[in-house]
Amino acid sequence: EASIALASLQEASAELTEAESEMQAAKLAEEEAVEAAEEAACKARENREHADAAENRILTVKDMMEKAEEQYNNAETVANTAITEAQFSEQRAIEADARANKATANAKDAAIRADTETHLEEKYEQEASVMKRTLADANNQVEVAETRKEQAISALEKIKESIEQMKRLGQSSANIQSKRDLKNYCSVKLSEASAELASAEKIRRHAKRSFEDSQRRAEEHASKAIAAREQADQFASIAEKLAEHAQEEKDAADLRRVACEKAEVSVKRAEADLSGMKAQLREAERAASEGNDMALHYREEADRLEREVDKATEEWTEKTTVFNAAKQEKVQAQAAHFSAQELKNQHDENVDELRKIYEDTTDVYNRAQREANEKKYRENAEKQFELNTIASERRAIMLREKANRAKDQASIAVSNAAEKTAAERHALNYRDKKEKVKPISLDLTKMTLINGCKYKYWEKSLTLPYTTLHSITEERMNKIIVQGPEVWMNWMEYNDDRMTRTFPSGKSRSNGGNYNPLLPWAMGVQLVGMNHQSLEEDLWLNDGRFRENGSSGYVLKPNLVTDSGENNWSLKVRVLSGSRIPIPLGMGKSKLRNKLVNLRVRVSVYDAIPGSAHVNSTHHTTRTVKGNCLNPVWNEIEKGCASFKIANPSIAMVMFSVWDHRKECGVQKTNETVGRDDDFIAAAAVPFTCLRQGYRSVQLFDRHHTRCAGYNLASLFVNVKVNQSFD
Secondary structure, three states, X not given: OHHHHHHHHHHHHHHHHHHHHHHHHHHHHOHHHHHHHHHHHHHHHHHHHHHHHHHHHHHHHHHHHHHHHHHHHHHHHHHHHHHHHHHHHHHHHHHHHHHHHHHHHHHHHHHHHHHHHHHHHHHHHHHHHHHHHHHHHHHHHHHHHHHHHHHHHHHHHHHHHHHHHHHHHOOOHHHHXXXXXXXXXXXXXXXXXXXXXXXXXXXXXXXXXXXXXXHHHHHHHHHHHHHHHHHHHHHHHHHHHHHHHHHHHHHHHHHHHHHHHHHHHHHHHHHHHHHHHHHHHHHHHHHHHHHHHHHHHHHHHHHHHHHHOOOOOHHHHHHHHHHHHHHHHHHHHHHHHHHHHHHHHHHHHHHHHHHHHHHHHHHXXXXXXXXXXXXXXXXXHHHHHHHHHHHHHHHHHHHHXXXXXXXXXXXXXXXXXXXXXXXXXXXXXXHHHHHOOOOOOHHHHHHOOOEEOOOOOHHHHOOOOXXXXXXXXXXXXXXXXXXXXXXXXXXHHHHHHOEEEEEOOOOOOOOOOOOOOHHHHHOOOOEEOOOOOOOOHHHHHHHHHHHHHOOOOOOOOOHHHHOOOOOOEEEEEEEEEEEOOOOOOOOOHHHHHHOOOEEEEEEEEEEOOOOOOOOEEEEEEOOOEEOOOOOOEOOOOOOOOEEEEEOOOOOOEEEEEEEEOOOOOOOOOXXXXXXXXXXXXXXXXXXXXXXXXXXXXXXXXXXXXXXXXXXXXXXEEEEEEEEEOOO
16 A cells, blocks of 8 residues: 555656646746735645644544553553462462472481381391301201211110120120110210200201291391382482472563563553653644644635736636646645555554564463473372372381381390491401502503493394493393293394393392303303302302313303304213312311211213203212222223213313212212212313313312312313214
8 A cells, every 4th residue: 555655646746747837837927916826825725734734643643642552551461460470470489399398308208218128128137147157057066966976876886786796705794784884875875966966956947947037027128128219219309390390480480570570661661652642642733723723814815816816817727726736636645655654554563563462372371281281290299199108107107016026136236236347347448458449541441441231122232332231130131031032042143242241130149149150151141240159060160161261261152152053962971080089178087087988979061052041951970989088989880971962062061079978888879969968079160162082180179169278189080982963
């Protein structure tokens, strides 16, 4: 519309210019006649134009004043709304802060409960340790009582044989009576030994029950401590979220305060604009009144002059009429152009206002939606908090009852104080030693950097970098293996160019036991962690595996993992003799004098198959050789010797172990299993790939995997035959 009005204005200006030139031509002809009338007419027209412009300005100012009043009312409403919302936001921020403080207090209480359960767990673990030592003492007493009973039985049998022999020889009744008195004395000793053995058995059973009870209570408190710790973490998480919510409410309150201040500034600005509009309206009305009065006066004067020169100025009147028409069209075009420009400006202002209202409405809608979600979250959190409070109260009642029962056992804590002092001293020594450790070179750390990553599933693990290390417990390893060939084959593929570390389970191996390391070796695991405080066959197998490379700590992976497959083999081992077998620790002097060491050798083969949850083990036990540790001879024949089938030669381990048989002292049958009461003497674990055919000497090691003291010359002489099987 503004463009159209501008075009009309230009056309009217052109027409006015043309009419003015014609009027000037006529005016030159009739200049003297119409000079006075022209002046009067011009003044009348000018005043009329001023009056019309003033009236138009009055209308325009009134419209602007109405809009200014509307803007003032809108700004005042927005200011009041911003103040109310700011107050609500501050109130919500205070409430959220209070809930966050309450959740933090609950988290601290849960942490205190967790610490209490942890202390109880440590106490019962210490109690279990004491009971374990008591059980070991009781076992020693039972062994001593059994030894005394066996000695009494042996002495009683010898006396009976002596009495029978004296009767056959016809010796005097006095000698026989003295032997009978000695027999009665031995019978009394036998009864005392039997009673002592029964008493020791009873003490051992009681100690075993006490140990199991203490261990069970320690496990219960451990699970409760874990649950309390998880609850503390949950409360801490809730407290953090509530604190974040409180901070958000505070920020919202600050923003609403700023909006309130801006709204107040807008109100003041709108009020000032309204006052200016009113002043302009008064000025326009005054100018319009003056213009009308002057226009009326000059119009009367012009009419009088026109009547005087009417005849002389007919042609000039016609030109003047044309000129006035053109000029009027120009005035109208100017007014239309001015109105169109004002309308355009008003439309632009309305568009800006509508855009601002849309943005404000969008912000209000988003805030309302966030507040609704936060309200729903707070309701769920309050319900969960009530449930957790009820559960915590119940656990507190149970803990109070257990604390009352545990109060009777407080005397045990006195004996534990010395152990804690020793542990503290050990920790201080360890800290001093740790401070003396020199820092590692940065270049070396860059070369040996390995990143630990938690295992989730093998498809994801196979996409990880080659510097990734997975740590997998014994329980997780067994679960992976039983899931099927696809899963454990993915594990073996992962181990081709990445690393895995396995370690014994903390729950099932709480006594320090171990799992068989052959199974993770068969899966290609590089780092197989072991508990070195337990001296048993699994640890001896681990020690034997690394003797393949001089106990340097590094050996190559099995061929089964790196190559496509292996052939089956058969193994035959004949145990011929031994040399310098040491006396087992703990043997009494009487047994040592009587040379009652009964030696037997057990040959075991351990073989693991990838994907199997168990390690295949086969055992062969020789006959018992009585009372000869210097050079015992078994001399097994080939028909009754140890014979084994080997499925995976690169993984299989052969174990030679020497035992002191504690039961009968005569010659035993071949392939008899080692009993629970047999005493361990020496052993050696050899990888199957390190065995050589023929007559070989196997060096023996003590329980601690060393050849110190009497073990430096201990060995077995065996004959080994290895053949490849094509079954």
